[in-house]
Amino acid sequence: MNDQQARSCSVCADAAEHAVIESIAGSDARAVTATGETVTIAIDLVPDAGVGDTVLVQQGVAIGRVPRREIQP
Amino acid sequence: MKYVDEFRDARTIRRLADEIAGLVDPGRTYRIMEICGGHTHSIFRFGLSQLLPDNIDLIHGPGCPVCVLPMGRMDVGLAMAEQDGLIFTAFGDMMRVPGSTGSPLESKARGADIRMVYSPLDALKIAQENPERPVMFFAIGFETTAPSTAVTIMRAKAAGVGNFFVFCNHILVNPAIRALLDMDDMRLDAFIGPGHVSTVIGCEPYRFIAEDYGRPIVVSGFEPVDIMQSIAMILRQMKDGTAKVENQYSRALPWEGNPAARAALDLVFETRDSFEWRGLGRIPHSAYAIREEFAEFDAEKQIGVHGQTFPDPVEAQCGDVLKGAIKPRDCRLFGNACTPETPVGALMVSSEGACAAQYKYADVTIGSTD
Numbered sequence: 001m002n003d004q005q006a007r008s009c010s011v012c013a014d015a016a017e018h019a020v021i022e023s024i025a026g027s028d029a030r031a032v033t034a035t036g037e038t039v040t041i042a043i044d045l046v047p048d049a050g051v052g053d054t055v056l057v058q059q060g061v062a063i064g065r066v067p068r069r070e071i072q073p
Numbered sequence: 074m075k076y077v078d079e080f081r082d083a084r085t086i087r088r089l090a091d092e093i094a095g096l097v098d099p100g101r102t103y104r105i106m107e108i109c110g111g112h113t114h115s116i117f118r119f120g121l122s123q124l125l126p127d128n129i130d131l132i133h134g135p136g137c138p139v140c141v142l143p144m145g146r147m148d149v150g151l152a153m154a155e156q157d158g159l160i161f162t163a164f165g166d167m168m169r170v171p172g173s174t175g176s177p178l179e180s181k182a183r184g185a186d187i188r189m190v191y192s193p194l195d196a197l198k199i200a201q202e203n204p205e206r207p208v209m210f211f212a213i214g215f216e217t218t219a220p221s222t223a224v225t226i227m228r229a230k231a232a233g234v235g236n237f238f239v240f241c242n243h244i245l246v247n248p249a250i251r252a253l254l255d256m257d258d259m260r261l262d263a264f265i266g267p268g269h270v271s272t273v274i275g276c277e278p279y280r281f282i283a284e285d286y287g288r289p290i291v292v293s294g295f296e297p298v299d300i301m302q303s304i305a306m307i308l309r310q311m312k313d314g315t316a317k318v319e320n321q322y323s324r325a326l327p328w329e330g331n332p333a334a335r336a337a338l339d340l341v342f343e344t345r346d347s348f349e350w351r352g353l354g355r356i357p358h359s360a361y362a363i364r365e366e367f368a369e370f371d372a373e374k375q376i377g378v379h380g381q382t383f384p385d386p387v388e389a390q391c392g393d394v395l396k397g398a399i400k401p402r403d404c405r406l407f408g409n410a411c412t413p414e415t416p417v418g419a420l421m422v423s424s425e426g427a428c429a430a431q432y433k434y435a436d437v438t439i440g441s442t443d
């Protein structure tokens with residue numbers, strides 16, 4: 001369990017994690033979280049996000065693009 | 074993790090504490106509500122209240138969706154779970170939330186097929202892998218979690234999945250704030266706004282708080298430096314006699330939020346006329362229902378519910394805690410009948426619940442940055 005998960009509740013908004021997109025395949029992407037974990041995320045809701053962008057991921061779905069690079073894996 | 078360290082720096086926190094002390098008027102009190110459960114958790118975890126002058130009272134708001142869900146809704150969900158052949162899916166944090174006949178985990182022990190999922194998309198996958206069985210997802214959360222449910226329903230429709238159902242308990246943050254501001258016995262001077270909800274809805278929708286009610290709101294990040302800085306920003310507004318919406322979390326939060334996520338919410342959901350909140354009663358237009366166009370996925374329409382629903386236990390004072398009328402430790406059940414091991418109310422279950430946070434971090438040292 002990483003620090004983020006230790007303090008968060010998956011129902012609550014604050015479980016959302018930042019992740020950097022590494023590759024895109026259709027509506028899904030592979031992204032790396034702050035702890036270096038690679039996850040598959042749905043990117044239906046961030047149509048202008050590309051490889052290298054940071055997104056906020058809530059329950060496997062990117063819900064927003066993050067203006068500044070928030071994390072440094 | 075450079076940014077996390079930067080936003081937990083003890084010296085910066087103490088400098089902000091000094092700044093806050095210099096901004097307060099000793100002749101008055103300040104009641105500042107943090108709306109989001111994530112902020113509540115950080116405040117307890119890092120002992121931030123103890124760094125503030127005595128005349129600043131942080132009121133823990135109704136920002137934990139599990140905590141404000143009335144027991145009756147849990148009962149409805151669990152009644153669905155006990156239907157023959159149905160697979161009930163929910164987030165891990167829901168598993169110990171008590172309904173009147175026990176929690177999802179206890180239903181599982183009685184033989185119901187209860188499965189924990191990380192994402193509603195996982196629940197959809199279970200439905201696709203079990204086409205002969207109905208699969209229900211217990212959807213809950215504010216505007217941050219509702220988009221993932223919306224995407225899942227859109228994908229289910231596109232794939233023509235006929236055995237996937239969503240029990241929709243998504244709620245909206247602003248109607249709850251308005252309801253609190255309209256309560257006669259409730260004095261709130263300012264708000265710390267929810268950082269992640271705003272990623273979706275943006276900062277504009279909070280304008281009514283400043284313009285109609287004259288209260289400052291600062292949308293905040295979740296680290297101790299973020300929260301202390303937001304409190305200083307609120308106090309600066311109050312000192313200047315202004316009330317506006319400010320974005321402390323601009324490093325991660327665009328002012329306009331995410332229009333694509335809002336479009337998905339509009340496509341899939343409509344607002345209910347009213348919805349029951351634990352402790353706050355029925356609040357108009359405060360929750361989502363699934364639109365008619367997606368009714369085939371609406372568990373409330375497609376799955377009959379047998380069984381009774383019950384109101385919250387009378388001795389529990391969850392409502393008073395949620396309204397900020399009492400502190401968690403002042404509830405008559407806190408720490409005796411109600412503990413994280415034997416929760417009576419949901420505020421003791423979720424890590425974002427004010428009671429669980431106060432219980433867990435009762436001995437936290439002042440300004441801890443661990």
Ligand code: SF4
Binds near residue numbers: 418419
């Ligand atoms: S201690 Fe338990 S019963 Fe009392 S308010 Fe907290 S969760 Fe509710």
